[in-house]
Amino acid sequence: MAMSRRKFLLTTAVAGGALAVGYVALKPEEDTRLVFQKTARGGEVALNAWIKIDATGTVTVAAPRAEMGQGIYTALAMLVAEELDVDWKSVRVEDAPVHPVYANREMLRAALPFEDGYHQGENTSGAQFMGWLAEMLSAQGTGGSTSIRDAWEPMRNAGACARHMLVTAAAQKWNVPAADCQAADGVITHKGSGKTLTYGDLATSASSLMPPENPPLKNAADYKLIGKAVPRLDIADKTTGRAIFGVDVKTDGMLHAAVNVAPVMGGSLKSYDKDALGGMPGVVAVVALPTGIAVVADSWWHAKKAADSAVIEFNDGGNGSLSSEGIYKLLEENIQSGDPFTYRNDGDAEEVFEHNGDDIIANYQVPYLAHACMEPMNCTARVVGDNVEIWMPNQAPFLMRYLASRIVDTDVENVQVYTTYLGGGFGRRAEGDLAEQAVRIAMAVPGKTVKLLWSREDDMRHDMYRPAARSMFRARLDDKGRPFAWFNRIAGQVPTKSFTQRIFDFATLDMPDNTSSEGSADMPYAIPNLQVQHVPVTLPVPVGFWRSVGHSYNAFFTESFMDELAVKAGQDPYKYRRDLLAAHPDYLAVLDRVASEADWDLPMHSGRGRGIALHESFGSLVAQVAEVSVLPDDTIQLDRVICVVDCGRVINPDTVVAQIEGAIVFGLSAALYGDITLTDGAVDQGNFPDYEMVRLNNMPKIEVHLAPSGRPIGGIGEVGTPPLAPALANAIFNATGKRVRELPLSKAGLVG
Amino acid sequence: MPAIKVNGEVRVIDIEDDTPLLWVLRDTLGLVGTKFGCGISACGACTVHVNGEPVRSCSTTIADVAGKEISTIESLEQAELHPVQQAWIDHQVPQCGYCQSGMIMATTALLAEKPDPTDDDIDAAITNICRCGTYARIRKAIHAAAKTMREG
Numbered sequence: 001m002a003m004s005r006r007k008f009l010l011t012t013a014v015a016g017g018a019l020a021v022g023y024v025a026l027k028p029e030e031d032t033r034l035v036f037q038k039t040a041r042g043g044e045v046a047l048n049a050w051i052k053i054d055a056t057g058t059v060t061v062a063a064p065r066a067e068m069g070q071g072i073y074t075a076l077a078m079l080v081a082e083e084l085d086v087d088w089k090s091v092r093v094e095d096a097p098v099h100p101v102y103a104n105r106e107m108l109r110a111a112l113p114f115e116d117g118y119h120q121g122e123n124t125s126g127a128q129f130m131g132w133l134a135e136m137l138s139a140q141g142t143g144g145s146t147s148i149r150d151a152w153e154p155m156r157n158a159g160a161c162a163r164h165m166l167v168t169a170a171a172q173k174w175n176v177p178a179a180d181c182q183a184a185d186g187v188i189t190h191k192g193s194g195k196t197l198t199y200g201d202l203a204t205s206a207s208s209l210m211p212p213e214n215p216p217l218k219n220a221a222d223y224k225l226i227g228k229a230v231p232r233l234d235i236a237d238k239t240t241g242r243a244i245f246g247v248d249v250k251t252d253g254m255l256h257a258a259v260n261v262a263p264v265m266g267g268s269l270k271s272y273d274k275d276a277l278g279g280m281p282g283v284v285a286v287v288a289l290p291t292g293i294a295v296v297a298d299s300w301w302h303a304k305k306a307a308d309s310a311v312i313e314f315n316d317g318g319n320g321s322l323s324s325e326g327i328y329k330l331l332e333e334n335i336q337s338g339d340p341f342t343y344r345n346d347g348d349a350e351e352v353f354e355h356n357g358d359d360i361i362a363n364y365q366v367p368y369l370a371h372a373c374m375e376p377m378n379c380t381a382r383v384v385g386d387n388v389e390i391w392m393p394n395q396a397p398f399l400m401r402y403l404a405s406r407i408v409d410t411d412v413e414n415v416q417v418y419t420t421y422l423g424g425g426f427g428r429r430a431e432g433d434l435a436e437q438a439v440r441i442a443m444a445v446p447g448k449t450v451k452l453l454w455s456r457e458d459d460m461r462h463d464m465y466r467p468a469a470r471s472m473f474r475a476r477l478d479d480k481g482r483p484f485a486w487f488n489r490i491a492g493q494v495p496t497k498s499f500t501q502r503i504f505d506f507a508t509l510d511m512p513d514n515t516s517s518e519g520s521a522d523m524p525y526a527i528p529n530l531q532v533q534h535v536p537v538t539l540p541v542p543v544g545f546w547r548s549v550g551h552s553y554n555a556f557f558t559e560s561f562m563d564e565l566a567v568k569a570g571q572d573p574y575k576y577r578r579d580l581l582a583a584h585p586d587y588l589a590v591l592d593r594v595a596s597e598a599d600w601d602l603p604m605h606s607g608r609g610r611g612i613a614l615h616e617s618f619g620s621l622v623a624q625v626a627e628v629s630v631l632p633d634d635t636i637q638l639d640r641v642i643c644v645v646d647c648g649r650v651i652n653p654d655t656v657v658a659q660i661e662g663a664i665v666f667g668l669s670a671a672l673y674g675d676i677t678l679t680d681g682a683v684d685q686g687n688f689p690d691y692e693m694v695r696l697n698n699m700p701k702i703e704v705h706l707a708p709s710g711r712p713i714g715g716i717g718e719v720g721t722p723p724l725a726p727a728l729a730n731a732i733f734n735a736t737g738k739r740v741r742e743l744p745l746s747k748a749g750l751v752g
Numbered sequence: 753m754p755a756i757k758v759n760g761e762v763r764v765i766d767i768e769d770d771t772p773l774l775w776v777l778r779d780t781l782g783l784v785g786t787k788f789g790c791g792i793s794a795c796g797a798c799t800v801h802v803n804g805e806p807v808r809s810c811s812t813t814i815a816d817v818a819g820k821e822i823s824t825i826e827s828l829e830q831a832e833l834h835p836v837q838q839a840w841i842d843h844q845v846p847q848c849g850y851c852q853s854g855m856i857m858a859t860t861a862l863l864a865e866k867p868d869p870t871d872d873d874i875d876a877a878i879t880n881i882c883r884c885g886t887y888a889r890i891r892k893a894i895h896a897a898a899k900t901m902r903e904g
């Protein structure tokens with residue numbers, strides 16, 4: 001069913017076109033400076049859509065991306081401040097309003113098929129088209145590790161434009177050539193006279209000047225902030241309890257809501273006893289929802305107690321017999337006889353396997369995973385007539401705005417979305433379910449602000465999960481032991497389709513999706529006959545984007561199987577990979593560096609082992625070596641992870657290291673424990689004891705080395721996660737001779 | 753009507769006895785620095801001190817703490833930041849930050865009891881979850897704060 005590339009792009013465009021309904025297009029004549037000016041307080045003046053300056057010279061940078069711990073507020077401000085030549089201490093950051101000028105074009109471009117460097121998708125007219133579309137749609141979102149790649153040009157430009165306008169304003173005031181005026185640390189000095197004016201003095205007059213078309217940008221050698229470990233702007237407030245997350249939003253007379261919804265996937269409300277709830281302490285209203293009920297009360301505890309006590313019946317949506325067992329069986333059936341899409345086909349692997357030979361065959365499997373953000377899901381909303389306000393820790397304010405406008409039946413201009421700090425996102429907070437639910441509830445108590453908060457159990461049982469997947473490999477080696485033919489078929493649900501159908505239930509989207517093949521079809525190793533396929537499977541389990549998406553399982557599959565081939569060939573797994581990377585000096589450099597940092601050639605004591613994995617995702621190269629010990633009870637302990645990262649230019653090395661450390665722990669929790677299972681159509685897990693996390697007592701040592709090579713800027717938020725599981729599994733094989741082909745490790749009794 | 757002392761102030765709370773302290777702090781008193789993570793004593797995000805002991809406020813009722821002294825993250829900063837908070841900043845510990853109030857309260861309680869904790873002491877005392885995986889920096893920051901506090 002290989003769909004032609006052209007047909008695919010057209011279908012995508014049509015699907016994309018549907019998205020445009022209800023959106024505000026960027027009018028060509030619109031002065032985008034006014035977008036940020038509208039948010040001005042205390043005499044602030046906007047110089048463009050990204051920068052406001054007040055009379056004291058305080059610079060406020062608009063952050064159109066969500067701060068969920070990745071340090072993006074600081075990084076975006078650094079890009080602006082670098083070119084603005086302002087004192088870093090006078091820079092602050094503010095959540096940007098929702099507007100097409102802040103669209104994340106890089107994010108939609110990455111959603112294109114074949115954007116993997118191998119298929120050159122990012123340089124096609126289709127990619128460009130998607131970029132424009134994103135702008136039209138106001139695709140203001142945070143995801144796909146795209147924020148810096150998207151902001152690198154526009155936000156440095158914004159700083160440079162503003163600086164140019166401030167210098168021009170000073171020169172006009174003094175009636176001197178602009179070339180004689182120098183800007184540094186927020187002050188402009190006239191070289192001849194030594195006269196000075198501050199940015200605060202000049203902001204108003206500068207704001208009426210025309211911005212320059214292409215202001216010159218600094219050379220990298222002159223950077224004062226970019227590339228430095230600048231302390232993050234949000235950290236102090238996150239040590240005092242002052243940082244405001246969605247869950248902390250407060251307004252006068254605010255009400256609280258809790259839900260009781262159908263436990264079975266796709267279930268709906270059948271009946272409930274409304275009167276019994278009305279008399280409970282603090283209850284203000286009971287709202288019927290498509291999937292259950294919400295109780296609105298004067299405190300969340302009152303709302304929760306009433307919701308839990310509800311006498312309620314649900315329909316099971318026909319999914320009452322869905323179970324993990326059945327799902328894995330279906331995945332295997334799809335591996336055997338499903339209708340695959342071929343993402344890569346070099347040489348003729350099928351032909352090779354027609355001839356008899358010694359094949360290596362292996363099957364791998366991973367489970368559904370929950371995001372389990374530390375801050376439980378929540379959204380606060382107020383509806384007054386046609387006007388809607390939403391306070392929400394979210395990764396896609398443009399989407400929340402659209403969904404709210406659809407429910408209230410009003411224009412998107414009438415919906416305000418305020419994005420708070422996010423207590424974790426990991427892809428979960430790009431989903432619109434909480435916004436939809438909160439707006440429905442708020443409509444039932446018009447004029448009142450209602451904070452909807454889910455319990456941990458609500459969150460774990462109603463997530464949009466990382467898809468479960470199975471992967472079948474077949475390979476044949478040449479006479480030197482190198483892979484001569486490699487066939488890989490993966491089966492699982494497709495996140496983009498599931499996500500899109502939650503927004504537009506009419507969308508069919510039976511088309512290829514990179515998020516299911518990424519990390520397998522684009523692997524770098526030289527294999528003359530190479531075929532990679534994915535079979536899209538339809539199931540009622542909602543799936544979504546989970547930190548590193550398809551890479552999260554394809555890296556485990558591909559890099560584990562590569563290790564199996566090295567073992568079969570009787571070769572060292574590091575050198576085996578090395579020999580297949582002659583055409584990729586950048587991959588090779590990262591692999592060599594991690595081997596040398598880990599003292600790969602030094603023998604290990606018996607009962608210990610090390611494993612290696614190399615993986616490219618979101619434009620960055622990451623290699624990891626994991627070192628494990630076998631404990632007396634035959635369980636495994638991960639002692640140390642050595643990690644080398646080439647993400648191109650580094651904006652803030654300390655946040656990059658922090659993201660890699662965190663992503664390794666994220667991958668480790670999943671590899672050790674992560675397992676969402678279903679019985680009778682409902683998720684079995686509810687809270688942390690059933691969905692365990694790495695804690696201080698089983699935290700490995702982590703060493704991160706940055707090795708920027710000069711590649712284009714790559715992503716950082718997700719890229720540390722994919723190589724962890726295969727490096728760990730390969731280390732376990734090295735230590736025990738036992739090959740792990742299924743996650744989590746706790747299933748195989750390997751975790752104490 | 754239980755009376756409790758929160759951050760040095762006596763508060764009389766008109767609420768059902770079985771209400772968890774967490775929700776009294778957050779919704780009744782507006783002290784939102786203390787976070788809700790699991791509600792069942794499994795994550796530590798809601799850690800506060802009751803008479804100086806670390807307690808998971810989601811699983812402690814208001815009746816349990818009647819007449820006792822409660823301190824929350826909001827009470828730590830006096831004229832300047834508490835050494836633990838300063839160590840958290842010096843080591844750039846928080847990522848999303850959501851777990852960190854609980855982590856810091858658990859740490860200050862540990863250091864009050866053990867001024868020079870070993871790694872094993874830390875592992876045993878700080879069982880809180882950080883979904884962002886900031887554990888390595890937390891450990892470093894605890895040792896650094898302990899040193900500052902010992903050296904006065």
Ligand code: FES
Pocket residue numbers: 787788789790791792793794795796797798799808809810811
């Ligand atoms: S919220 Fe209290 S321990 Fe998790």
Ligand code: FES
Pocket residue numbers: 069374423424846847848849850851852881882883884885886
């Ligand atoms: S910093 Fe995000 S949960 Fe700990």
